[in-house]
Amino acid sequence: MSRLAINQYYSEVDRIIQYGGTRKESSLEIAFQNPLNSYCKTRDFMLMPKLDYCTKISQVIYFYDIVKNILILNSD
Numbered sequence: 001m002s003r004l005a006i007n008q009y010y011s012e013v014d015r016i017i018q019y020g021g022t023r024k025e026s027s028l029e030i031a032f033q034n035p036l037n038s039y040c041k042t043r044d045f046m047l048m049p050k051l052d053y054c055t056k057i058s059q060v061i062y063f064y065d066i067v068k069n070i071l072i073l074n075s076d
Contacts, residue, residue: 005035033065045069 012031020027037047048066055061 005038009035029065036065036067040067 009031012034013028016027016031017023033047033049039045040047045067046069048068049064051063051066051068053061053063
């Protein structure tokens with residue numbers, strides 16, 4: 001990831017805190033996704049904001065901000 005993208009991330013975080021008045025992770029999530037998404041595009045990956053997975057005992061587990069490639073691995 002480039003230094004420019006990192007500096008833009010910090011600027012965006014500061015702006016979100018200034019306008020929103022909060023440092024909650026859910027508020028800063030979009031600022032994190034932007035540089036990560038640009039990194040993924042250059043390497044032919046995809047950023048999945050939310051991914052659910054059902055276990056063998058039918059329990060659903062949610063993953064957030066997952067970087068995936070074209071290979072889809074199923075555990076069925």
